Amino acid sequence: EVKLVQSGAETRQSGESLRVSCQASGYTFPTYWIVWVRQMPGRGLEWMGSIYPGDSDTRYSPSFQGQVTFSVEKSINTAYVQWNSLKASDTAMYFCARRLDGQQTTFDSWGQGTLVTVSS
């Protein structure tokens, strides 16, 4: 069974750093793209970007370029999204998802979401 398990909810102050994890199991982690999706409170889904664990090839949405950094640790089948200096506007639920092989927009398995709360 394919599973993505994300790290727990986090609360930070503006300006602090944060790393959220997404641990995969049940499939060959290096061979599927992982995408990150933001959902601000009461708002829609936003594609942040994607990373290919096999070679750490990344693609960022222009809206998130320079704001976050994606990385992976293949030895533990885990993908990360990191912020170096959080803002209150980063308060949101963040999802990781696996992108179906050979497709660009089909994300077939999702993590449970990580709620990030940033206070100013």
Added chain:
Amino acid sequence: QSALTQPASVSGSPGQSITISCSGTRSDIESYKIVSWYQQKAGQVPKVVIQEGNKRPSGISTRFSASMSGNTASLTISGLQTDDEADYYCCAYVGSRTVVFGGGTKVTVL
């Protein structure tokens, strides 16, 4: 960046059919024709209901179907059921290995 436009809300009575539109541009939907659709029920994780090629993933009801014409993709839910109440999002490839979601449509079953 490209924006995909969806109606904020659509409603229907049980048993009816509804259609949710997702309007893009000549540069995204019309050019690439790569779109998926997601359902997100309140407090839950999104779930794909239509994958690329207008295909239903395993386990998704045949009541869900999709189509594309020009720069607009559409999701149709036939035989509307109370369990279909959710937010629905289109997701399209817009080139340069980037993807964008539509703004979402809230479906209400009257």
